Structures are given as C-alpha cells and as structure tokens.
Amino acid sequence: MTAHPSPATALTRPRFGPFSFPLTGVIPPVCTPLTPEREVDVPSLRRLLDHLVGGGVHGLFVLGTTSEAVYLTDLQRRLVVETAVSHVAGQVPVLAGAIDMTTPRVLDHVASATAAGADAVVVTAPFYTSTHPAEIARHYRLIAAASPVPVLAYDLPSSVHTKLPTDVVLDLAAEGVIAGLKDSSGDLGGFRQVVTGARAHPDVTGFTVLTGSELIVDAALAAGGDGAVPGLANVDPHGYVRLDALCRAGDWERARAEQERLCTLFGMVSVGDPARMGGSSSALGAFKAALHLRGVIACPATAEPLVPLSPDEVERVAEFLAGAGLL
Template sequence: MTSSLFSQPLRGIVPPMVTPLVDDELDKQGLDKLLRRLLESPVHGLFVLGTTGEGPSLSYRARRTLVDAVTSTVNGRKPVLVGVTDTSLSEAIDAARCAEAAGADAVVYAPPCYLPITQASLADGVRRLADQSPLPVMLYNMPALTKSWFEIDTVTKLIDEPNIVGLKDSSGDLEYFRRLLEVKTLRSSWTLMTGPEHLMAESVAMGGDGGVSGGANIYPRLFTELFDAADRGHEVSAATLQARLQVLGRLYAISPDRGISPIQGIKAALATLGICSAELCAPYRGLPACSLPVVAEVLRDLELLPPDGKTEAAALASTSTS
C-alpha cells in the first residue's frame, strides 16, 4: 500500500526508460550501460515499461525480466515505477504484485486500449487495481494511444483513494492540465507530472511536479536543469535550456512512423552514443540506416558527440535499422 515515498509529491524528472533489445530479447549489457548513465545523473526516479519502454509490446516474460534487472541494479538508489497497463485487469494486478516482489516503489496504469470503456467502468477498474495492488498506483493519461481519457470528474472521484497517488498526463492539453492542478489542491501529497517534453517547463511553472521525459534517456542533465530552472522561476535560464530541448526534439520527427517515431529517434541516438542497439520490439522497426547521419548531427549540435561523429557505436547504430 501507499509508501512514505508518496507522503508528498514525487517531484523532478523521471525518465521513462527505453528497453534495450537484441533479437527481441533483453539486452542486459545495454541495460547496464543505460542504468549507469541514469543513476549517475541527477534524475529523480525511473519509470520502466511505459510507452517509451515499449511496455505493451513486450512479452510478459521480458517485462518481468526487465523489472527484476532494473530493481536489482538500482537497489533503492532512486524510486522505480513500473508500468502495468494491460487490456486484462487481472494481468495488471498480477504485474503489480510482481513489481512489489521485485522491489519496485509504485506502479503506473493507463486505460485499457482495445475495447471502448466508460468512465464508470474505468473508475471501477482503477479502484479494484488500487485495492489489490501492494504498491501505490499512479494513473497515466495517454489518450492518443489508449483512445480514452481520465476525465476530470473521474480524477476528482479517485483522488481520495489512498493507494492512488498521482497522475502522469501525456495529453498535451494544457487546459486539461490546468484543471488537473485544481483537482490536485484537494490532496497535498498528490503527484502531477507531464509527458510531452516541450510542455514540461511550462507545466512546472503552472504548479506541476515535473516530467516523465523520454529524451532524458539521452540527455538527463538537460531535463533536470530545465526542471530546476522552471521550478525556481529562472525564466532566462529556462528559455536557454528550452531551446536546446527543441534541438533534441528533432530526433522525434525523423521517422514518418507516427506514434513510434520518438522511440525510434531515442533508441537511434542511444545506439549512436554506444549505449544500446536501436532495435525496437517486433513487429516494429528502428530507424533505417540512411537516417543515422541526421541523428548524429543532432547529437553533435547538443555537444553529446565529438565533431567527427566517431564513437564505438557504429555497429550498434546500424543494428536492425536497415
């Protein structure tokens, strides 16, 4: 049930980790490199099996292997949140129990994405998950992919549930986020974070608690510095950092594959930096090799790659991208 971690809002940057893969299996070497990169940075937590982590695409075996590996390596150094979204509520509950057994700190749940669902049924399912989950539950509003919203009235009805501790909003709708902030005033410990990176600083300035930002896999310090600047009201610094964030955002527009293009761009960048391969979970594909010079150009512009663009990553970056 609700841990002391959520006796107050979780604030800062919580990267939704990519899932390093080789031949559709977990790449443990790549995972170790990615975790080392994130644990050595000032991020405020880790989120596994989210959208950027391709959670819904992975086998249940791969999901549990990943959660076990991450929690073992993190070993309490940062909070670990685990995505348990599933079309089956019983599977989501089982996943929450497995996450608790592995040593995670919370679970994250979005509406089921196949059959349409009413707000009453959604609220009922969330309450059942919260009642049976041994870990605190954070809601995940991702209407572009789930085709359902956590409507404001539904969030208002759920905010008093003791084991529901917050919400991550990836709608990109700042008016909706503003209304969520009004609901947040009903519970001082409630966490409210945003997903869209370009809105993170603005949402923090409005009163939000931070961002679940995929680009933090690549450049974690950029996001933590932008969060700090926005949180302290340092508008000039925030504007400078926001401009760098826009450069990073070029990675998400390389691919025409709507929906997965940010994941493709992030994984290709990590491959170019020598962290892990660019492979996505089948049947999805990474960026084609012809796109990699554009990835390298973005990384050079961010000063994450030497001017000549040479890294140990040539083989990684071309894996599964042709």
C-alpha cells in the first residue's frame, strides 16, 4: 500500500511530463478489448491503438469509463497501461485513469500506472461515501504529492455522484496540484466557467480543459476548451480529428456539419433494449460491436456483469456505421 504523503508537498512540486501542457486535440478514452473469457485481448488492443494513432489522434486515455476500467482487475489495468505505453512508443501522450473509491486505493493505481510509463494520471473525486469539497481538495493534494507525473481531475458526477466545484478546480490549478480537467459532466456552462476562470487567474498557466462529451465538442472548443475525450472516437477517430481541425481553423459551418454527423453516429449507444440492460451495457456494447464490425478487434465482449447486445442490436449498430460511411 502506498504511504500517505503530506498534502502540502504538492504545492512545491510542479510536474510536467515530456509532453507540453496544455494538452490539446482529440484524446480518445480507449476501449479495452476482451477475449470471450474476459481477459485483456492484447493483440486487439494493439490494433485499436494503431487504428487511433493512424486516425491522427493527439493522445490516448486508457483506463477511463469507456475502457471499463472499474471492471478490470489490478493486473489487467497494469497490462493495459504497459501495452499502450510500449506499443505507442512515445508517438502521443498516454494518460491513465487511476479511478477508485478512496485516496489510498487511488495512490496504488497511480504507482502502478506511472511505473508502467503513463505520462499523466486522471483521477475522479472519491466515491461510495459522500465527500465535502475540502475532502475532495485534500484527496487531490495527496495524490499530486505522490505522483511523478501530472494529475488531471476527472469530473464524472453521473458515476461518482459528486460534481467538482469550479472554485475547487481553479484553486487546485493555481496551486499546481492538477494540470487539467476532463469534464464529463455534460454541463457546458460549468465547462465555460472553468475555461474563463483559468484564463483569468494570474496563477494558472498551461491548464488543460477537455470535454468528455461526444455531442458538444464544437461548442466546447468554441468556448475556449483545449480538446476532447470522446468515446465515439474509438469508432471514428478520423471524424473527431477532422472536427477538431475545422474548429481550430475557425470553419464553424463545416465543423457544425461534422459534429452533427457524429451526433447521428452516436445514436448507436441507444441500440440496447432498456428493459434488459443498462445504459453502460448498451453504449459500451455498441462501441465494441462497431470496432468488431470494422475489423479492429477480434471479439466484442464487454466485462461482467454488463449484458451483451443481441444479434438484432448488433445489426442496428451496423446500420449506424453504414449510414456514416464506415462500413
């Protein structure tokens, strides 16, 4: 078990990895291909990494929500990071999720991910029990004090049941505790508050603000965001890279059209019958079915206890792909 450092230590240890901050562009949360026995399918993971890097993405985020990280054992998590780091070999930065309920458990994941070569770690607020903003801040300070690489905060209220307060995010950014934010809250107004607050704060420099929403990338970049972490980019990396380039060129009309095409494609996440499965089973099953149909991964299995898509539901995924010109 990793020892608890003093939270004050983080204030005197600014850390930036080999890649410059702010990180920008498209940084997909990489799916974790599994075998029918639910082991990590390393050859398929390597093909997926090639598919993404070949699509022009600007970074990779392993062990996030789309990666099914919370369903994986610690050994499987370590294997995913090691595979990504070794296979990508420095072409793009590799961010690794260190997601768990409490600070000691997250510290163990940080130690494992950084030993495996991750360029940065991405950390949610603690969960299972309710936490006060002061406890959330202490959580991040303790993690940053122990991490040899930059720490990004992960705002995921749908899963951890805590919305990261804007003032806490900006205070931690000003202290050098966190190097960025992945905002998967879907709150564009809150996203804009962080962007404008970071820009206006005299002690915040190089802070990365990324949207985790597939549906509002153009709006997030227009608001001043640095990039996106869209799960759908596993399926269509070229589309999100194209969208990012159009936004940066100021071609907002064509960017809107590309965003709308991707929004239509994103409809695949709803193919699962809600009477027999949850939203995660449907969405993650659709992404993996799409990757299998496109020949990227060998098996579309999702982790237990997620419910697999039916053949009819997979056929609907194929229809979405065909409609987008991807099949």
